[in-house]
Amino acid sequence: MAADIWTALFIALLAVFTGYEVISRVPVLLHTPLMSGSNFIHGIVLVGGIVALGLATNPAEEAIGFIATVMGAMNVTGGYVVTERILAMFDRSKRKGGTP
Amino acid sequence: MSAWIGDTIDAVYVVAVLVFVLGLKAMSSPVTARRGIVYAGIAMLIAVVVTFFSPGLSNFGLIALGVAIGGLGGWYWARVVKMTAMPQMVAMFNGMGGGAAAAIAGVELLSSLSNTATSSLSVAGAIIGSISIAGSMIAFLKLQGWMPSKAIVLPARQVVNAAVLVIGVASGVLILVTSNLFWLLPFYVLLLLYGILLTLPIGGADMPVVIALFNALTGIAVALDGFALVNGPLGDAGYAMVIAGTLVGASGSLLTFLMAKAMNRSVSNVFFSAFGATEETGVTMKGSLKPIEATDVAAMMEYANQVIIAPGYGMAVAQAQGKVKELADLLEAKGVPVKFAIHPVAGRMPGHMNVLLAEAGINYDKLFDRDEINAEFPNTDVVFVIGANDVVNPAAHRQGSPLYGMPILDVEQAKNVIVNKRGQGKGFAGIENDLFYRDNCHMLYGDAQTAVGKLVSALKASG
Numbered sequence: 113m114a115a116d117i118w119t120a121l122f123i124a125l126l127a128v129f130t131g132y133e134v135i136s137r138v139p140v141l142l143h144t145p146l147m148s149g150s151n152f153i154h155g156i157v158l159v160g161g162i163v164a165l166g167l168a169t170n171p172a173e174e175a176i177g178f179i180a181t182v183m184g185a186m187n188v189t190g191g192y193v194v195t196e197r198i199l200a201m202f203d204r205s206k207r208k209g210g211t212p
Numbered sequence: 213m214s215a216w217i218g219d220t221i222d223a224v225y226v227v228a229v230l231v232f233v234l235g236l237k238a239m240s241s242p243v244t245a246r247r248g249i250v251y252a253g254i255a256m257l258i259a260v261v262v263t264f265f266s267p268g269l270s271n272f273g274l275i276a277l278g279v280a281i282g283g284l285g286g287w288y289w290a291r292v293v294k295m296t297a298m299p300q301m302v303a304m305f306n307g308m309g310g311g312a313a314a315a316i317a318g319v320e321l322l323s324s325l326s327n328t329a330t331s332s333l334s335v336a337g338a339i340i341g342s343i344s345i346a347g348s349m350i351a352f353l354k355l356q357g358w359m360p361s362k363a364i365v366l367p368a369r370q371v372v373n374a375a376v377l378v379i380g381v382a383s384g385v386l387i388l389v390t391s392n393l394f395w396l397l398p399f400y401v402l403l404l405l406y407g408i409l410l411t412l413p414i415g416g417a418d419m420p421v422v423i424a425l426f427n428a429l430t431g432i433a434v435a436l437d438g439f440a441l442v443n444g445p446l447g448d449a450g451y452a453m454v455i456a457g458t459l460v461g462a463s464g465s466l467l468t469f470l471m472a473k474a475m476n477r478s479v480s481n482v483f484f485s486a487f488g489a490t491e492e493t494g495v496t497m498k499g500s501l502k503p504i505e506a507t508d509v510a511a512m513m514e515y516a517n518q519v520i521i522a523p524g525y526g527m528a529v530a531q532a533q534g535k536v537k538e539l540a541d542l543l544e545a546k547g548v549p550v551k552f553a554i555h556p557v558a559g560r561m562p563g564h565m566n567v568l569l570a571e572a573g574i575n576y577d578k579l580f581d582r583d584e585i586n587a588e589f590p591n592t593d594v595v596f597v598i599g600a601n602d603v604v605n606p607a608a609h610r611q612g613s614p615l616y617g618m619p620i621l622d623v624e625q626a627k628n629v630i631v632n633k634r635g636q637g638k639g640f641a642g643i644e645n646d647l648f649y650r651d652n653c654h655m656l657y658g659d660a661q662t663a664v665g666k667l668v669s670a671l672k673a674s675g
Contacts, residue, residue, distance in 0.1 A: 131462030143563030156456040164319040166269030180315035185282025190305035193290035199246040
């Protein structure tokens with residue numbers, strides 16, 4: 113039972129170092145997409161929302177699980193679209209770059 | 213039968229997590245960044261879809277409805293909003309994630325109160341998620357302009373805030389100790405209130421730090437929920453949440469510290485000092501503010517060896533980035549090199565200026581970080597400051613100033629400095645700007661859009 117939590121803790125420790133290493137050299141230019149992109153990635157919370165709502169057995173759990181699912185879905189799609197739009201602009205400015 | 217379904221779902225989660233890491237990694241270079249988010253998006257889509265097939269789920273109608281409402285709402289909203297509103301959109305969607313984490317923790321508390329480990333982790337996730345959603349919403353309201361963006365300081369706020377937090381957390385402990393679900397109510401109310409109180413005294417210019425921190429907090433809340441879920445019947449969704457949440461928590465924390473460091477302040481100073489609520493007094497300025505006409509500025513730029521543009525929040529407010537691009541193109545056509553000096557905390561979110569200039573179509577090769585460009589100012593004929601104030605204030609070099617020690621753009625060292633500003637007011641920090649009184653500095657008053665527009669017409673008129 114509790115063994116699962118210890119396993120998760122080991123995994124989390126490794127994820128801390130991964131997160132740190134992966135972005136520690138990001139240039140200022142990309143701070144916004146990075147933040148927005150990580151904002152999208154914690155949208156994985158939607159999976160938790162679906163599980164919570166899917167396993168709910170009474171109206172109170174269902175109501176709160178539903179709220180979690182709506183918010184999580186909003187986090188995922190909104191976070192994705194915002195990031196994609198920001199990065200699309202960097203793409204465009206690269207192509208149009210220089211003097212016309 | 214259901215074993216292979218479970219294994220397939222696990223395999224998909226593993227791949228999704230791998231792609232998230234690679235996607236984040238791709239975001240460290242402008243060339244690969246867009247690919248990164250697309251891959252991460254596909255991985256997320258697949259992870260969400262396979263979760264539907266988890267054994268033992270019910271309420272499919274409600275799930276589909278919730279995903280449809282939230283998903284379409286978020287998609288539509290993020291699509292139609294203007295690029296200038298990006299900081300508040302990031303705050304808003306981050307808040308949604310925090311709220312979802314707080315709500316999932318609530319369901320866990322309702323359903324598995326008997327399991328102490330799960331419940332404790334749920335309480336922790338609920339605390340952080342609630343603070344994140346409430347704080348993010350206040351940040352959203354301030355950035356959107358639906359609430360004054362200056363620091364709002366309530367009387368005795370340190371004591372009140374601490375009391376709200378302590379009683380809120382104590383209610384959470386009471387849920388665990390007494391197993392009485394009545395305590396859920398004060399628990400959530402007080403923690404949401406704490407998130408609000410925490411963010412009210414933070415002014416607009418500190419928002420880059422605030423947004424980065426709440427992003428990290430949501431990540432941590434998601435990871436804590438994941439810890440709570442790994443004990444449940446569908447524990448593998450929990451592992452995916454632990455990894456993705458921790459990844460965001462770590463990278464978000466790093467970004468938060470980078471932002472605070474760019475202002476030479478600690479994260480706790482940003483949150484607890486109500487910076488900018490008081491004005492510096494007793495400092496008298498030598499010299500005078502010298503207004504200048506757009507035609508004179510245009511002539512000055514036309515014959516400059518190089519023009520460096522230092523944009524700030526004023527450019528964002530006036531949405532002048534398109535005009536700025538026109539100005540830069542005209543000057544380059546006349547053989548005057550143009551560069552952009554970007555301070556890490558200029559604007560309202562990390563990298564805000566880069567986004568706006570990219571939107572206008574300015575090549576990111578022309579954008580330079582503070583450390584890269586500071587050495588160039590002494591050899592530059594004209595520096596054009598557009599709606600930036602504190603990040604170019606030489607008071608940062610004067611001991612005793614509230615800005616003392618903040619690394620700034622040393623624009624004062626250029627031969628001529630032109631400052632575009634709407635009026636004679638002080639910057640966010642409430643500090644007089646020494647720069648404006650320097651002999652080599654002239655003021656081009658007016659809204660950035662109008663002022664830069666006049667420069668463009670003047671340059672066009674001169675052929």
